[in-house]
Amino acid sequence: GSGPAWDAAVALKQAGALIARDLPVSALLADGYGAAGRIYAGGNVGVAQDHLAMNMLMDSDMDSWTKRLSALKAEVGECATDAPVTATGNLAGSFTWTCETGRVAGTILLAPTPTARIQELKLVAKQP
Incomplete structure (x- = not known):
């Protein structure tokens, strides 16, 4: 990046004035995250279909998800x-699950x- 706004942000960070803050996990995010765990455990997004947005399966249908989860x-x-x-964010999060022979990093x-x-x-496989 360049420009006055970027330069100001860099100067503020170097001065210690930009401090990252922890965001609380919203009830909606916690509920969605629970559904993500059920999806992995069940090996199919259908186990949490009531938690899927209408556009979730547009890029990857249920069969594709089942294959991807099985491979993972x-x-x-x-x-x-x-x-x-x-x-x-209020509606977004990241996580890492510990697994039998590796880890899964997810968003x-x-x-x-x-x-x-x-x-x-x-969901992406990570080695220990």
């Missing part, structure tokens, strides 16, 4: 999905609708 489980095994989620994004259902769920 084959790589890392079952995971403890009760690790805390770190809020990155969740909820749709900004009254029911705040899962709009995007990313």
Whole structure:
């Protein structure tokens, strides 16, 4: 980045004036995160279909999700999905699950609708 705003931000950070703050996990995010854990454990997004936003399955349908989840489980095994989620916004968060033979790093994004259902769920295998 460049420009006066960027330069000011860099100067503030170097002076210690920009301090990251922890965001609380909203009830909506906690609920969506619980659904994400059920999806992984069940191996199918259908187990939490009532928690999926209408556009969740547009890029990857249920069959594709089942295949991806199966491949992920084959790589890392079952995971403890009760690790805390770190809020990155009111409707978004990141997490890491410890699994039998690795870890799963994930992010969740909820749709900004009254029911705040899962709009995007990313799960990636990580080795210990």
